[in-house]
Amino acid sequence: MLTEKFDVIIVGGGGAGCAAAVAASVAGARVAMITKEPAACGNTRVSGGDFALPCVVDGDLPEAFLNDLLAGGEFINRPELASVMAWMGRKAALLAECMGHLFERDAGGEVSDRIMFAYGGHSFGRTIASPGRGVSFCHSLRGALARQGVASFEDCIATRVVTHGGRVAGLVALDLLRGEVLLFRCPCIVLATGGAGWLYYPNTSCTRASTGDGFALALQAGAELVDMEQVQFIPFALTTPDILRGAVVGEPATGGPLGRLLNARGEVLLERFSHMTRAQVAKAMAVEIEKGNATANGGIILDLKPNLTSEEGLRARSLTHRSGISEAVKIAHGFAAYNWEEPWDVCPSAHYNMGGVRADGFGRSTITGLYAAGEVMGGLHGANRLGSVALTELFLFGERAGRDAALLAKAKSESGFPGGQVEAETARLKSLYGKKGSVRPAHLKRDLGRLMWQEVGPAREEWKLRLALEGIEAIKRRLADIETCAELSYNLEVLDAVELGFMVDAAWAIAASALERRESRGAHLRLDHPEKDDSKWLCNIIARLAPDGGKVYKEQIVAA
Amino acid sequence: MGISLKIEIFRGDQAGGKLKPYVVNAKNGHTVLDSLFQIYENIDPTLAFRCGCRYRKCGLCAVMADGKARLACLTPLAGGMTIEPLKGLPLVRDLVVDRRPFFESIGQLALYLPSREIGEDFQKVIDRDERKRLMACTECLACLATCPKFNFRAASEGIAGHGKRAIERGYCAGPYFFVKLAQLFFDPRDKADRAVQAKLIGIDECRDCGLCYCPIGIPLYTGAILPLLGG
Numbered sequence: 001m002l003t004e005k006f007d008v009i010i011v012g013g014g015g016a017g018c019a020a021a022v023a024a025s026v027a028g029a030r031v032a033m034i035t036k037e038p039a040a041c042g043n044t045r046v047s048g049g050d051f052a053l054p055c056v057v058d059g060d061l062p063e064a065f066l067n068d069l070l071a072g073g074e075f076i077n078r079p080e081l082a083s084v085m086a087w088m089g090r091k092a093a094l095l096a097e098c099m100g101h102l103f104e105r106d107a108g109g110e111v112s113d114r115i116m117f118a119y120g121g122h123s124f125g126r127t128i129a130s131p132g133r134g135v136s137f138c139h140s141l142r143g144a145l146a147r148q149g150v151a152s153f154e155d156c157i158a159t160r161v162v163t164h165g166g167r168v169a170g171l172v173a174l175d176l177l178r179g180e181v182l183l184f185r186c187p188c189i190v191l192a193t194g195g196a197g198w199l200y201y202p203n204t205s206c207t208r209a210s211t212g213d214g215f216a217l218a219l220q221a222g223a224e225l226v227d228m229e230q231v232q233f234i235p236f237a238l239t240t241p242d243i244l245r246g247a248v249v250g251e252p253a254t255g256g257p258l259g260r261l262l263n264a265r266g267e268v269l270l271e272r273f274s275h276m277t278r279a280q281v282a283k284a285m286a287v288e289i290e291k292g293n294a295t296a297n298g299g300i301i302l303d304l305k306p307n308l309t310s311e312e313g314l315r316a317r318s319l320t321h322r323s324g325i326s327e328a329v330k331i332a333h334g335f336a337a338y339n340w341e342e343p344w345d346v347c348p349s350a351h352y353n354m355g356g357v358r359a360d361g362f363g364r365s366t367i368t369g370l371y372a373a374g375e376v377m378g379g380l381h382g383a384n385r386l387g388s389v390a391l392t393e394l395f396l397f398g399e400r401a402g403r404d405a406a407l408l409a410k411a412k413s414e415s416g417f418p419g420g421q422v423e424a425e426t427a428r429l430k431s432l433y434g435k436k437g438s439v440r441p442a443h444l445k446r447d448l449g450r451l452m453w454q455e456v457g458p459a460r461e462e463w464k465l466r467l468a469l470e471g472i473e474a475i476k477r478r479l480a481d482i483e484t485c486a487e488l489s490y491n492l493e494v495l496d497a498v499e500l501g502f503m504v505d506a507a508w509a510i511a512a513s514a515l516e517r518r519e520s521r522g523a524h525l526r527l528d529h530p531e532k533d534d535s536k537w538l539c540n541i542i543a544r545l546a547p548d549g550g551k552v553y554k555e556q557i558v559a560a
Numbered sequence: 561m562g563i564s565l566k567i568e569i570f571r572g573d574q575a576g577g578k579l580k581p582y583v584v585n586a587k588n589g590h591t592v593l594d595s596l597f598q599i600y601e602n603i604d605p606t607l608a609f610r611c612g613c614r615y616r617k618c619g620l621c622a623v624m625a626d627g628k629a630r631l632a633c634l635t636p637l638a639g640g641m642t643i644e645p646l647k648g649l650p651l652v653r654d655l656v657v658d659r660r661p662f663f664e665s666i667g668q669l670a671l672y673l674p675s676r677e678i679g680e681d682f683q684k685v686i687d688r689d690e691r692k693r694l695m696a697c698t699e700c701l702a703c704l705a706t707c708p709k710f711n712f713r714a715a716s717e718g719i720a721g722h723g724k725r726a727i728e729r730g731y732c733a734g735p736y737f738f739v740k741l742a743q744l745f746f747d748p749r750d751k752a753d754r755a756v757q758a759k760l761i762g763i764d765e766c767r768d769c770g771l772c773y774c775p776i777g778i779p780l781y782t783g784a785i786l787p788l789l790g791g
Contacts, residue, residue, distance in 0.1 A: 037612065037620070038662075041619070041620055045617065091678070094680075098676060098678045102749075104687075105686070108684070109686040109687070110682070110684055131691075131695055133696070134617070135618075136695040139695065140672070140673075142666055144672060146663070147670075154660050154663060177652050177660075207614075208614075209612065241587065241594065242587065242590065243590070243615070243633060244614065246614075247614070331589075440605055442600060442601040485605050487606055487608070489573065490654075492607070492608060
C-alpha cells in the first residue's frame, strides 16, 4: 500500500483547497492535495465569478462590511470570522490575482468604483465580476498549484482522518482510477471539501461532488460543527428536463417589480417579492408545494410577463439577461420563457451550507492539526450568506488555514501512528468492491435525497425533522447492506458508497441542528416556530459525534 | 411517460472493448447525460462516466456522440445514438478518460503567470476581449478529440521534452493547449513567449487545417491558433 509523508495535506481541490495548498507550500511545507475530482472542477468552477471586494467604493469601510455581514447573518455569525472577513477581505482579491486570476477592469484598466456593484444585503457596491465567470478562476487555481509544485492526487477520495492522542496523524484515501488504498502520514490536514447540496439531489444547484465529505470527516475525527441547520435554498430553479432539475435560473430580485408566483390552480401565491430574502420566498413555495398545489413537475409557476409593461420591469429583465443567471431557461423552456413572455415553473434548490466545521480565524478546528476553509467551514455567514462573499471566503480563509497549518507542521515532532485505525479503514474500503447485499448505493442516494427534500427542506416542523432523523438512521442501516459491482477501475458504486457514508453523517447534523433550533432565523424556517427569538436563540447550535452517539446543543456566542 | 430509445455505449478499457446496446426511457428534453444516469442507476451499475454540474459549466462529461465530440449534458438523446469516450485520449474505463496527465502538462508547459509578491493595490491591466473569450474554456478536452493531428503519445513526449526538443513532426499537441497558451498570450501580465512554445508543440501543423471545434463554441482557430501563428 502506498504510504507517503507530507507536512500538510489539503482535502478538496476547489478555490479554498488550492489557496490553502499554495499558501502552505509558500510557507515552506511539503504539501499534497487530495481531490476526488480533477482539481478545480467543483462548485468554484460553476460559480458566477462574482467576488466580494470591500473598501473600493468611497465610504465602504470594514465596519460597514462587518455590519452588513452580521445583519445578513442575523447576528449568529462567529464574531472572529466576520471580523477577519471585514478587515481582510480585500486582501483575498489581491491574493486571487497573485495566483493568476484577473477581475473586471474599467476602461482605464483599474479596479475602480465604476465596475463595482451591490448584491442584496450589501450597503455599498462591494462586488466585482470576473470575465469568464467561475471557470476563469480555475485556470489560475490549477496554474498556481503547478507553479508551486504541490503534489496533486486527483481522482482520489479521502475517506478517513487518522488521529492519535487527539491530534491529526494522517489520512486514508482511495485512488478511484485504480481501486487502491493510499495512506498518508501528516500532522496537519486542511478540509476544503465544500458543501452538501447533493443531499437534496436532484433539487440542488451544486455539483455531484457536494456530498458533505468534510463535515463527516470532521465529525468522525471528533471535531465540532456549527449551525448546520442553516442551508441556503435559492427559490427559482428549473424542474425540467430531469438533468436540469435544480439548476438555478433566478433570485427573488429576478421577479422584478411586477413578477408573480402562482400555484397550479392559477392562484397568486406571492407578488412584489423582489426584496424578500431567498429563504422567505423558498419557504412560501415549499409550503404551497406541500399543500399539493404544485405543477406536474412539482413546481410553482413564475410569471414575469407583467414586468414587460413597466420600464423598471424591462430594466430588471435586461439585468437578468446580462448576468447570465437564466441562460438555462432557453434550453428548458424556449426563448419566449427566457424573454419573460411566457411563465414557467420553478422549485427551490439547495445551494449553499452556511454551517460547517467550527473553526477560528485561521481555520483551526477543535482537533489539533485539523483545519477547515471555504464552504466546509461554518460560522462566517451566520444564518444567511450575502451574495459574492463565498468566493472571497475561499481565498481569504484558504490562505490563512494553509499558512497556519504549515507553521504548525514545522513545530510538531513526529507522533505515533495508530495502525489499527488504518487497517480497519483499509479493510472496509476493500470490502466495498463486489459487495453482496440487497440495495444499490445509487438508489440509497435517491432515497436520502427524497427524505431530506421532504423533511428537512425550506419549510421545517418538529414532526418532520424527527421523521428525518429516523429515516437517516434507516438509511445508515441499509448502507451496511449495499450491493456493488466489482470493477476496480473507476467504480461509481464504490464512490457512491463512500460518499453515502459521509452524507448520512452530514444529514444527521443538519436534521438534528434544525430540530434543536426552535425558532426561525435566516435560512432556517420552522413552521411551528415562525418567529425569531433572540431571548433564547441568539446562539450557535453545535453538533458533534461522541463515543455514545451524536450530540447537539446550543452555545452562547462570545464576542471576538 | 416517455419513449423507448435504443442506444449503444462503449464498454471497455485500454485493452479493448465493444459497443453495448441499451434501451432507455427518454422523456422530452432528455440528454445523453440523462441516459447515462438512467443506465447506471437502473440498468447497468458497472457503467463508468464522469459528471459534475449537469449543465454546461464544468467540462467533466465530454464524450463522442455519433462520432462528434460533445458535452453529454448538452446533447439531446436520439434513437440509435452511439456514445463513446473522447477519441484519442488515454482511456480509464468506458467513458472515463485519464485527466491526470493534463494536470502534469500545466507544470511542464508553465501555463501560469510568473510568481509575484502580493501588493497593496491591484495592477493596472488593460484586459482584452480576445483573452476574455478564451477564459470561458471549461477544459473539457473535447477539442483534442476533433484534431486530426493529435496523438496522445506524441503530445505527451513533446510536452515532456518541452524546451529541449520539438514535438514529433506530423503531430500537434492539440487545440486545448493552444487555448491555454493563448489565454496567457493575450494576458498583459504574462512574460513568456507563448508563440514559441506553441511552435514547439506543433502549431505549424495547424496552418490551413481549421478542423477542430469546441462543443461550447470557443473560437479555437481564429481565437487561439491564428493569433499564436502570428496571423
